[in-house]
């Protein structure tokens with residue numbers, strides 16, 4: 646693919662705007678137009694959609710989303726050096742690109758979308774240093790079903806494996822697998838080698854699709870979040886031990902009674918409990934013994 650639009654090639658954009666990649670901002674840029682188009686198409690159909698993109702950087706994926714026909718892209722970028730390059734893209738696609746300068750961790754994308762926006766979706770090559778907290782924030786969002794109908798996100802391969810893990814993948818299974826598996830169907834779509842990025846990272850990346858479940862097992866997101874943090878904080882310990890420090894509204898929880906109420910043996914370990922088991926425990930936390 647030689648060009649997807651009449652804007653300058655991404656390498657020129659980076660040079661002209663002095664966008665020397667910064668490690669502290671997780672800046673590994675994708676210049677390969679086939680790959681950016683493939684990621685954009687994974688977020689399709691785009692014609693009616695509003696796409697939230699985190700970390701557009703010089704705008705490779707942003708341009709692919711717009712060229713593939715996204716009705717509107719709202720891009721949140723922390724690095725102000727990228728703003729002039731993104732303004733050029735906004736001028737090329739009038740009324741279709743809004744750039745928000747800020748830290749995505751502090752921004753609720755739902756508040757940016759507005760009315761009659763069509764289906765909303767998140768699509769991003771995430772900065773690796775905030776990728777997990779951002780995903781957890783979106784997974785714990787209220788109300789549910791959420792404001793987005795899908796997330797197409799790039800992570801380090803090892804993080805992608807944790808997102809899709811079940812107890813069958815002992816080493817990879819943890820809090821992220823429970824929270825993602827509880828509320829979404831998650832799968833790895835494809836890998837991207839280090840050589841596709843500038844600068845190349847040390848590890849392989851993977852694009853993950855997360856589709857919200859209409860009716861996840863009944864429990865409260867905040868309680869499941871606290872519970873999984875405690876359980877996997879000491880993942881090799883028996884649950885009767887790892888859940889000892891758990892408190893709800895400042896009151897300590899009786900771990901043995903909680904496990905009994907959820908029908909889980911007190912000698913089991915966190916990595917042996919599936920999503921339904923954790924949801925039962927979180928439900929039991931609503932009415933502590």
Ligand code: SAM
Pocket residue numbers: 670671672673674675676699700701702703704705706707721722723724727747748749750770771772773775
């Ligand atoms: N989307 C571009 C691409 O695929 O080439 C750049 C992806 S790069 C992996 C991550 C981008 O996220 C960088 O542009 C970086 O400046 C931005 N970023 C880092 N931390 C951020 C944060 N907390 N909020 C918003 N953007 C952030």
